Amino acid sequence: MTSATGRTALELRGVTKRFGTATALDGASLVVRAGTLHAVLGENGAGKTTLMRVAFGMLRPDAGEILVEGTPRRLTSPADAIAAGVGMVHQHFTIVPAMTVAENVALGGRGRYDAAAAAARVRAVAERTGLALDPAAVAGSLGVAAQQRLEIVKALARDARTLILDEPTAVLTPAESRELLGWLRTFVDDGHTVVLVTHRLRDALAFADDVTVLRRGRTAGALGTADATEARLAELVLGEPPPPPAPRGAAAPGAVVARAVGLRVVDARGVERVRGATLEVRAGEILGLAAVEGAGQHELLRALAGRTAASAGTLERPERAGFIPEDRHRDALLLDASLTENVALHGAGARRGLVPWRALGRRTADLLARFDVRAPGPRASARSLSGGNQQKLVVARELAADATPPPLLVAENPTRGLDVRATAAVHERLRAARDAGAAVVVHSTDLDEVLALADRVVAMYGGRVTDVPADREAVGRAMLGLDADPQLDRADRV
Structure with missing residues (x-):
């Protein structure tokens, strides 16, 4: 030093x-x-x-x-x-x-x-x-x-x-x-x-x-x-001693909510990123997706959330799914719109073409208070918030928009840019969604976060998905493709 x-x-x-x-x-x-x-x-x-x-x-x-x-x-x-x-x-x-x-x-x-x-x-x-x-x-x-x-x-x-x-x-x-x-x-x-x-x-x-x-x-x-x-x-x-880690809780997996078989997805440039991925997600569990950058995880998650179409294979998913994207500016927020207008993106509850703005304003104020989103009020623009508070707004909109969570919730780096307190709160909300019966898929570039949250872990390498034990060494090897079958790569190149 x-x-x-x-x-x-x-x-x-x-x-x-x-x-x-x-x-x-x-x-x-x-x-x-x-x-x-x-x-x-x-x-x-x-x-x-x-x-x-x-x-x-x-x-x-x-x-x-x-x-x-x-x-x-x-x-x-x-x-x-x-x-x-x-x-x-x-x-x-x-x-x-x-x-x-x-x-x-x-x-x-x-x-x-x-x-x-x-x-x-x-x-x-x-x-x-x-x-x-x-x-x-x-x-x-x-x-x-x-x-x-x-x-x-x-x-x-x-x-x-x-x-x-x-x-x-x-x-x-x-x-x-x-x-x-x-x-x-x-x-x-x-x-x-x-x-x-x-x-x-x-x-x-x-x-x-x-x-x-x-x-x-x-x-x-x-x-x-x-x-x-x-x-x-x-x-x-x-401003006070940090709280002890929240108890992990036990998962109670139920019926399959989303299933992909032989799924293939290409990116905006026409490059195939997901290459025959097969996985399933059950109600009442958090599925952790571990991957290094470029493994195809972004395209797989967007397909599960209904944001990207598959080029081949089959994908069964519920009509309603929550999505916390990695890039909040590109995919989740209208920066120059008010916080109320951004909350309305999840569904304004309009009747006969009329948007209930007063009710939405009250709902937005409630979300700001419950998720500790620090903003002057519902009429403030999303751009005026700090990056971490923008992220908390996105999480609040997806996890608290309804009395019950969506059947499927896909979260990509949901705590990126968040402080200690906010990260703990997001983890608690994700577990609460699981306990309420949602199927939750979480990807984070922080492997420790994946292992701490997930009830079950899959690793992605070269566009394919592998079930792995929730063990750091095993997950690390799978993320780097050290145990991958070379025959699969050769078959794709033919």
């Missing part, structure tokens, strides 16, 4: 920020030592992203002071922050998909665009930092991890000395997350400064030098990771 430098890279003192009658930050403070990796923790809606947007000049505080490298600054725009040596990688990427890597890096710069100079700049930053990128590649064709590397290169190409990353691992697989965090640690050890916004306590303990915890817009604590424990950080985040 980096030793104390005695210098301050970034400091925010007594920052207050209000949005109408809602107070997002209430005198919050942050001190980041130069040459360190500083983690910012907090529950969803605690004010983490708002504080970082103030530090990057995206939001003007109603009160408080900002110091960059010890000098008071008035940051009225991101351009001011960039000029002061502060860069930011946002949770939701800001790249232009149709442009090349070099064009994205040059975008927003001054002067006339010089393609050769832009490409040389990308190569120079990539070589210096070890972030491999092809300047000529079209940004939209890159994978998620490569798009994130592009966002980092954009910031570093503008000579950022302090780099802020807002929930960078929320969109990454576990392997990609470890790679990114390892790179950040090396980057800091080379003398740079990083502010890492995260909800993952273990990542903060493993990679950060210092931690600041926000709770309901205020600074709840600041300490070095050498003096911290996971239990201590959890208590600071929650």
Whole structure:
């Protein structure tokens, strides 16, 4: 870990920020030592992203002071922050998909665009930092991890000395997350400064030098990771000792609710992702689907939920199914619509063409309270919520829209981006749906989460599904295809 430098890279003192009658930050403070990796923790809606947007000049505080490298600054725009040596990688990427890597890096710069100079700049930053990128590649064709590397290169190409990353691992697989965090640690050890916004306590303990915890817009604590424990950080985040894990409960599987036999599904590009998958899901059980990225799990889950048609094979599923998708912005929310309108997407209960908006508003308010979705009210836009609260809204809509759960519930990374308390609440709701008789299918990139939730586990590799014991080693081998029959792959290539 980096030793104390005695210098301050970034400091925010007594920052207050209000949005109408809602107070997002209430005198919050942050001190980041130069040459360190500083983690910012907090529950969803605690004010983490708002504080970082103030530090990057995206939001003007109603009160408080900002110091960059010890000098008071008035940051009225991101351009001011960039000029002061502060860069930011946002949770939701800001790249232009149709442009090349070099064009994205040059975008927003001054002067006339010089393609050769832009490409040389990308190569120079990539070589210096070890972030491999092809300047000529079209940004939209890159994978998620490569798009994130592009966002980092954009910031570093503008000579950022302090780099802020807002929930960078929320969109990454576990392997990609470890790679990114390892790179950040090396980057800091080379003398740079990083502010890492995260909800993952273990990542903060493993990679950060210092931690600041926000709770309901205020600074709840600041300490070095050498003096911290996971239990201590959890208590600071929650404001109380973390509750013990909820009892797992026993499944009582009933009739088959969904069955796939020899199922084949192609993706939007015409590539076959599900290749002869066979499985069944029963009422009153949670089926855990374990898979590494690219195994075909996304297409299989969407087919089970009725969102994608099969190209071959048979699929029996109930007409009504709940679906918690992986990408809430693309598949679950209308960001500029109100929370009430988003809840109405599940079924507005219209009669004679009239939507009962008052009743829907009351129902939305009830969901916000029951699922602890922190929002000004039902009329707020979905875009105004933090990422974690957006996810809680989606979960609330799917799991509490009716007195009884749907016969089939498909959940893909349902706790991605959620804090400790919200994750526990989602797990409880999924188990409650199972206990009420629903057939629940859960996929998570976190294998520990799959094993903790599932009554039965299947693994997916190469587009096929295999029943496996709920044992870490057995599931891991099946996910990597170590026990797969090579004859099947050869047959598909013929």
